[in-house]
Structure formats: structure tokens, C-alpha cells
Amino acid sequence: MRWLRTLRPPGDLRLFTLAVLLALVGVAMIHSAGQVEVPSLAVNAWRRQLLWLALALVAFLTLSRVPLRWLDWASVWLYGAAIALLVFVLLFGTGPNTRSWLDLGPVGLQPAELAKLATILLLARMLSSDRGEIERLSQLARPVLIVVVPFILVALQPDLGSALVFGAILIAALYWAGVPMAILFMLVSPGVSLLLGFSPLVWGIWFLAIAVFLYLHRPFAAEGILVLVANVAAGALTLPFWRGLAPYQQNRLLVFLHPEMDPRGAGWHLIQSKVAIGSGGWLGQGYARGPQKRLAFLPEQHTDFVFSVIGEELGFVGVGVLLVLLGILLHRILGVARSTEDSFASITVFCLFAVWFTHVVINVGMTVGLMPITGLPLPFLSYGGSFLLMLFVGLAIVTRVSAMSNS
């Protein structure tokens, strides 16, 4: 059994154990999601997911031994490769509604998943090597550029959900690198304007608030003006940007605001998801027995809406247990980010935490109408090969970092 011990990666293995447990629950639920009364392509999805899980475990065992410096060094190359793949997939990709898949014969890959990791690593490398305090908005130009390139490429697919994740990566990295909150606020404010631009009144109030903030905070004059101009521009761009969205994306956002608006069209998903979850009750309808799921009322029930199946079949108890487990996992990852001294490692781990947290909140929130439907998968539980692989690659990095901070 000695070889088994040599296989054991250094570091905190409770994270790994928890992740594998969640992934196995995921496989079981994907299996259940394939048990439907109408012809479904998802019947054998669970087998494919199991194979991907095996591959992910191999990747984990290999990568959790790779010295962190290698990743630091490789981040530029990885980033370049990821950008090249994103361009390639825009030109030659496949997929329903979007061009996000790279067709490699038997398997499809989503380069956006690799791009997320590569962007995190390059951001962490850049922010950790910067000496000195960040005092000016202009000092953030390079990190912003690193994120904007993949953001635009992914948004062009168009995959809005993944694009938003890149936004989360940028904010998380800057936040953890210690960028002052005032500067972060200035950076984020045009994004808020973009959202509020639908209502001139609300946007006007927001603009006043920014003006007051700038007066109190007194940044460099040029930067203050830049922030104001950016906010005006974003507010004005809201409507053209809205028209630029694909109709299905518009529908999803509208339905998020008014689910009953189109109960048999775009609202269908959300209503059926809520009925499924609601009818689960305390203990659920029982594994593989959910009638909503069996009749395939849930769309994408093995990928985006797997949590609705969980709600229907495992009930509130199952939902609660899984959310708590996800919470513990994320909390521990945050702990690793906090306790490591190495700032490259720390920023990387924190960004992974932020990305997965974003996925969890948006995906689970979407099933109950708290979040718009974006097609972001649920970490460890949703069906999806490249996503699962990247989760375990990320987890390998976290485990590796935890070993460093322990020793």
C-alpha cells in the first residue's frame, strides 16, 4: 500500500474529499435527470460525467504536485493559449445559440473555462509583482486590460454568464490585492450606470451620488472627470447595448423581472423550476422520482437546472445539506487564501473562491428566480466535462497552496 501513500498529495485533503463527495452527488443527480419519459439525450450523460470525473481526479493528483512557481511562470503562456482558443472558437466553434464549443470528435471543450483560470493566474502574477500602494485609477490599466480581452471574446460568443464571471474575477483580484475601496468603487461605477440606464431618474440619483463621492474623496482631477464621463457614457449606452443582446438573452432578463409575463415561452423555465423545487417539500419526491423532471418540464435539467432536480427529489433537507457543504468548501478555500503568505498564491486562491461563489449564487439563485437565467453551471454538481476538469485543476492549486502555508 506504500504506492497509495506516495499518491497522496501534500496539503489539506478535506477540501478534496468534500469536492469528490459533491461531484458524486452530482453524477447521481445527472443520472436521475436522464430518467425521463420523453426521448432525451441526457440518458447517458452520467456515464460521461463519471469519465470526466476520473480524468479530473488524475489531473488533480498530477497538478497538486506542481510547484506554484511553475504556474506563476506558465501563466503568460497559458493566457496566450486561452486567448488564441477563444478567437479560434469564435471562428470555428459550435454550440446551440452560441459559439462556445470546440468540437474534438468525441468530446467538446469550452475554452472559456480555461480562459477563466489563465486570466486568474496572469492577474495574480501581475498584482503580486507590483510593488507599492495603488493610489490612482490609472495604475489599474494593465489588470483591467488583461480581463477585458477575454471578457469581450466570451461576450461575443455570446455567453453573457461567463463574461460576467470575468468581471467578478477582476473585482475579486483587485479587492484581495488590497486596492483601496474608493478606487474599486470608481472602477465599478460605470457598470452600475449601465444597469441603471433603463430609468433616467434612478440613474440621475446614482450620478449625483458619484459626484458627491468624488467631491469628498478628491481623486486626481483627470481621473475624477474620467469616472463621470464613463458613467454618463455607460448610462447612455444601456439601450443600444440592450438592443445588441440576442433575443433569447433579452427574454431571459425580462422574464427574470416578470416571470408570469410569458408563462409558456421564456417564463416556462423559471415557472417549471419553481414548481419542481416547491413540490419537493421537506424531504422531496424521492431520488429519480420527481414528476416534473420525469416529464422533462425542466430545461437543461442535467446541466444548468440540476439544482431544480435536487430540490424536487431531495427536498429542502437535501438542498440545505448541499448548500451547507458548498458553503463549507468555499469557506475553507477562503481560509487558504487568507493564511498563505505568498501573494501570487493568495490572489489566485481568492479568485477561485470568488468565481465558484459567483457560480453557486447565480446558478442556485436562478432556479428560484433570484437571479436571471444565464446558463452558468453549478460547481461540482452540474453536468459539464471541461467545467468539472477545471474545477479540479483549480482545487489542485488550492490544495498545493494549503500545503505551502502549513509547512
Add this chain to the structure above:
Amino acid sequence: MTEGVQNGKKRRRAAAADLLLFGSLALLIAVFFRLQVIGSEEYVLRSEENRLRAITVPAPRGTIYDRHGRIAAENVPGYSISLLPGSPDTLAATLGRLAPYLDLSDAEIERLLGKYRRFPNQRLVVRDDASFEEVSAIEQRRPEFPRAVVEMLPRRHYPAGRAIAHLIGYVGEISEAELERPVYADYEQGRIIGKDGIERQYESSLGGVPGVRFVEVSALGSIVRDFGPRPAIDVQQGADLELGLDLALQQFADSIFPPGMRGGVVALDPRTGDVLVLYSHPTYDPNEFIGGIDIDLWRALQEDPAKPLLNRVSTAAYAPGSTFKLVVASIGMTAGQLGIGSYMPTSCFGGLGYGNRLFRCWKPDGHGPLDLAGAIQQSCNVFFYQAGMRLGLDALLDGAARYGFGRATGIDLPYETPGAFPPSREWFDERYGRRGWTESVVLNLSIGQGENQQSLLRMAQFYAALATGEAPVIPHIVRSEALSGRRANWAAGLPEDRRRQLLNALTAVVNEPKGTAYPYRSRRWRVAGKTGTAQNPHGAPHSWFVGFAPVENPEIVIAAIVEFGHPDNTVSQSVPLAIRIVERYLDSLYPEVPARPAPPQLPGPIPPDEAITP
């Protein structure tokens, strides 16, 4: 800023992140609590009231036409009867009550229940070829069978039946093994797919895409009405196919095939590659496979020693016999080792001694001295033994490989055989050991025996190359832009004058009194070709004929075999079969062409030295 302050900031920011994390999760849990615990009753009710069911609507398969627009495969109205899923007990009971109306045997009910157990959530197809009487019996007792669904299901029909079985194939319900294959990844249980022939080869375009219809069902599960607003998926009808086949000619081949014999015949248009006839005998009726073949009939077909299911044109390979001599001649003439007037050192005295063995000629008295033209015309083995030796084993192996022997032609039919031909000397070494064989293998290979097995299709393609002098067409059943005129990546390679000399020799085979096919010659068309007599261990030799016509400008290449069809040297059953098909085809193309002047009348009956008895 010092380390300590940095760490303090980090700790504060981590605490804020933790707060956000647990705050969000708490909010999510609260929302789920409201939905699942407080509001549960309402949603349970709404879930139970969900009375929509998705039902697959089968796509009609495309119609298949021959080259003149005659129907080779069509859809006729039919009905399917299926049951919506329910508990196993009610299903068994329902099947029991259905049995008298649908004439279900106990074994069939068992089979259906077994299928239900494997796919408990899907609709169970009880009958996919229900008669009108069975349907009306069910419809009259609707209340008794609330979960039964009766639907129009187009039923496949092959008007030409047995005549085109091996070419067209048949359709049937997808099997569990097929469901596992990646090709059928989008297919669901119960789907009708092409199982053989063209139906199988072109399944993806013929099959179409089934649609989905949403229906509202009652609490008992019976269909109340269509559910309109929810967008159903439209059925995409399968695409029609046009074949290069001449259906009338195919039926003619069926009608004149020697009764009680086994074999096959294939005819190609050497200019386009269109397969005009592809017939294998004995045959079966593909219509009997529709709606599930009767188990006894299936077993009978499987176990019949005559193998009616075997496609003898493209799936079976036979020793090509003397038809292969033209391959030797073509290789030798291309390399300049043989000329049309070449003689071999030893004249035919009925056999050739080599080593301590006597390699026989088919004519025990011997042919005497013959040049290449005469040896082709009279099919002299002794000449070709020596021709093969003059070429040498290496040149023969190389040449045959260049001409595609040992590879499939690439016809658009499933299960094409590549045939067999030794690829190299190493092949013999591996098979027999380095000293386990001698150069004498070249003798047998040269007369189309030994380790030499070819399909009718492969031989037809080689003769197409000889007939046209170009790279031969790749035969294809379906007529399409993409397939028409596709050519193999090789040509016979003969200089034109030598190819003409070979064509003259092949013409003499059929049209000169000493030719082996002379007794069956056409009086209307100049047919060229070569007979073959393939020795086999099971009985009388197989009878081959491969040829083409008109010689000057070939429009049809034909290859025919009749197993055991050459019982003695007076009878060669494949030759009249092939020549009558050629005549029929060319007559249909050129009804006005007057008959050639009759060839010079022979003095009396065929002289005895040609009607040889061994």
C-alpha cells in the same frame, strides 16, 4: 505600509468575504425554505396539475426512386399502437386485456414487459404495423384503454420486393445494441431505422428527424387534446433518394436468374459509376421485415444453407478464376513483358509440369501453341501459368495492389468485402513460414485461384478500367452530384494500342467460334468479356462472366456468377444471364438500332472440340 498592517487589511477583507458568502447562502436557504416548506402545498398541487406530455411524432422516411422515377421504396399508411408509461401492474393488465384484439401471444406479452422494464419511462410500442381492423377494435373500446395511443405511422413498402432485397435492405426497430452506438446518439428507443442496404447506408438522410407534439392528458393518462401554444418540434421528413438503378432491368435479372441456383449479377455504367443492376440470388422479401419479422421466418432465413440474406455481389468474395487472367495480361503488357502476339516457351498439352507437380489446363487435350490473344480467347491456363512466372511474384503482387485488389471499391452499401489478395511476400512468410511456400503460388494466383478471392463488384470495376482506358469509376447506388463520376486513384495503365489489342481478344471470347462464350453470343450487340471457371471445394466449379458492351463505346459493364454453374465444359450458366441483361439494357436505350448482320453461319452444330467434355 508594514507587513502587519497588510495582514490586518487581509483579515478584514477576508471577514467581509466570509460575511458575503454566508449571508448569500442564508438568503438562498431562506428562499428555498419559503418555496419548499411554507409554499409547498401550492406547488405540489401545480405539479400534479401538470398534465402535459411530450409525444414523439415519427418522421416519414424519404421515398427511393430508380433512374427512371420508378418507386423502389415508399411509405404506405399504417398505424402504431402504444401505451403511455404507468406502473408495471397496470401495464401487464392492460396488455392482457389488449391481447384478444391485437392477437398478442403470451411470449409477445413477456417480450413487451421485458422492454418496459428496461425503458420504464418511455412509451411502449405494442404494434407498429397494426391493421385497420385492430385499430378500430381499440378505438371502439377507448374507455377501457385510457393509456393507449393510436397513431398514423407510415409503413415502408418495397414494390419490387424480392428483386431488390440485397440492394435496398429493409427497416426495423432500432435494437438496444444499436442504441449504444455513437452513430445513433440522437436516436431513441422505438425508432425505425434502416437495417441493411441503402436503407442503412443512407439512414441519416432517409430517416428524417422526428418531431415532438405536446398533448394534454387526463388524470388517467389518456390524451385529451393537443396543447397548442407550447412550441412543438416539427417533423422533418426524410429526404428522397434517386438511384442509378434500372428497376425494370433488376426485375428482369430476377426473372431470368437460373432457378434453383445461387449467385449474383452486377451491372455498372462505366462512364458514371451508376449501378444499373445489383442482384443476388436466392433472395428474400424485404416487406416481410416491416413491422418486426416473424421469429420463425427470421430463423429460417438465418439457417438456410443457401444463405438468402447474403449479398453475393458486394459482401461475398469468390475465386475469380479465368476472369483474373486479364489482370495478368494487363500487368504484363503495361510492363512490356507480354505482347498480344507473345508465345510461351511451353505449348499447352493439357497441363504444365512445375517442380514435381502437374498444373492442369481445363482442356485435357491441350490447346497447342497459342499467343496471348488466343490464350485469352480460349482461356488457356498453361499460357497464363507461364505468363505469371514471366512477370514474377513481385510484379504480380505489386500490380494487383495497384489495381485495388484486396481493397473495397467504396460502393455506398454496408458490409462491402475487400476481397483477398496477398499484399506481399511477407504475407506468405507469416502464413506458411519462410520455407513453407514456393514461387509456385504465382501459378495459381495467375489463373484466379489460390489466395485470390474477389467480389463481383471488384472484378466489374477492373473491367470498367479496361473498357474505358481511364481511371475506373467508383460504383455507387445513389445518383448524386457528389458520387457521379468519382474515380478510383488508379488506371489500368496500358498504352492505348495494347489496350485495343486486349479488347479485340475479349471481343473474340464472345464473338469468335473458338471463344469460350461464343455459344451464348449476342446477335444484336458487340459484347466483349471473359468467362471464368472457379474451382471450389464444395462442388462443381462456379461460373463467372465479366464483360462490357458495346465494345467501341462501353455503356454497361457486367459481372455475373452462378455458383456451381459450370458443371462441365459445355455449360456456363453465368454467360447467358449476363449477356441477356446487357442486350435488354442496350435494347431499351436504342430501340431503333437494327440487328447486326448475323455472324457467318457455322457449318452445323458447334464442333466437338469446342463443346468439350472433360
